[in-house]
Amino acid sequence: MARVDYIVAGCGVAGSCVLYELLRRGKKAVGVDDSLRDAASLVAAGVINPITGKRLVKSWRSAEAHPCAKKFYKALERELGARFYRERKILQLCKSPEEDALWSERAGLGGYREFVGERNEAGSFGILNDAFGSRFVERSAWVEPRALIDAFRKYFLSRGVLIEKNLDFSEIDSGGGLLRWGDFSARAIIFCDGWRVVKNPYFSWLPYRPAKGEILEVKSPAPLPEHIIHRGNWLMKVSENSFRIGSTWDRENLGCSPTPAARAELLGAVKKFFRSEVSAEVSAHFAGVRPCTATTRPHIGAHPADPRFLSFNGLGSKGCALSPYMAKIFCGWLCGESALDPEADLSRHAAKFFNRPKTEVS
Numbered sequence: 001m002a003r004v005d006y007i008v009a010g011c012g013v014a015g016s017c018v019l020y021e022l023l024r025r026g027k028k029a030v031g032v033d034d035s036l037r038d039a040a041s042l043v044a045a046g047v048i049n050p051i052t053g054k055r056l057v058k059s060w061r062s063a064e065a066h067p068c069a070k071k072f073y074k075a076l077e078r079e080l081g082a083r084f085y086r087e088r089k090i091l092q093l094c095k096s097p098e099e100d101a102l103w104s105e106r107a108g109l110g111g112y113r114e115f116v117g118e119r120n121e122a123g124s125f126g127i128l129n130d131a132f133g134s135r136f137v138e139r140s141a142w143v144e145p146r147a148l149i150d151a152f153r154k155y156f157l158s159r160g161v162l163i164e165k166n167l168d169f170s171e172i173d174s175g176g177g178l179l180r181w182g183d184f185s186a187r188a189i190i191f192c193d194g195w196r197v198v199k200n201p202y203f204s205w206l207p208y209r210p211a212k213g214e215i216l217e218v219k220s221p222a223p224l225p226e227h228i229i230h231r232g233n234w235l236m237k238v239s240e241n242s243f244r245i246g247s248t249w250d251r252e253n254l255g256c257s258p259t260p261a262a263r264a265e266l267l268g269a270v271k272k273f274f275r276s277e278v279s280a281e282v283s284a285h286f287a288g289v290r291p292c293t294a295t296t297r298p299h300i301g302a303h304p305a306d307p308r309f310l311s312f313n314g315l316g317s318k319g320c321a322l323s324p325y326m327a328k329i330f331c332g333w334l335c336g337e338s339a340l341d342p343e344a345d346l347s348r349h350a351a352k353f354f355n356r357p358k359t360e361v362s
Helices: 013-024 062-080 097-107 145-158 194-199 260-272 316-334 346-353
Strands: 002-009 029-032 090-093 116-120 134-137 141-143 179-181 184-191 211-219 228-231 233-239 242-246 281-290 299-302 309-313
Touching: 002 013, 013 029, 013 145, 013 309, 013 316, 062 141, 062 145, 062 316, 097 116, 194 281, 194 309, 211 260, 211 316, 233 260, 242 260, 260 281, 299 316, 299 346, 309 316
Parallel strands: 002 029, 002 184, 090 228, 184 309
Antiparallel strands: 090 134, 116 134, 179 184, 211 242, 211 281, 228 233, 233 242, 299 309
């Protein structure tokens, strides 16, 4: 039986960043993932955006996480010989005079000036619908999730640290000091299983609110700038004759199958990006479920009854933006170098949500 320090269950963007960071620190670790058939990472926008939501507030931990992500992804591209990180401005098309005014208000605030560009007058971007003006959001970027996952996968396989199968909870033997699964014994198992955590016997008690998202890839001759364009939804050019648009939010109908309703919703949204009708032919349709949480903060740390079971999950729609930074903190905590982020530490939920008699680990 092979002895390792950690088994990382789930190798989407979050799990891959954790596994990579552990290996970088000289830890013996293996990742387990059944080919990422329904990973939310594969349908994520991958947008690193410092200002989000209807209220246009700074994204949680963006001041620390976004510079970390930029440094991490650029270095990773060089090491893995792949390209998946692109610095792109967000072009925010205002939908109303009120939204335009809110952007002007944000631009005048000290903590926002570095992120909010000058106002662009209506009609500045050709066929785009910028009737109420627009703004550039600075210090934004785009991570191509599929390319990132593929590069990680090749790297882990080349080092013999990725097992492409499903981790069955019933196969975990927690008797004794070490955990045993398959041919491995480990000090701990780190669950990075995304929305599937709702069926995880160790961490399903945490307050999750998964949300299904769908995106389209569309063939179109519409001339688009090299920006991430935002107008309620996001739209970005991926080639001279195609773009992607996303994404939907559905908390009621979870699952990873694309739906006609979401297709119709997104095609309707396409029309709102342009001043006039454009040709738009759907070439691909993807769906996934985001591991969102009730508090909009990640769930990271140790199980309250057995610290050999660990969680690194709940990054929601901001996985690409937060994973490098949070993985660095998490692995530093595992190595006794630093504390967990207090707003992400899952122990803060234990008193309210952990029902020990039903979920206590044997």
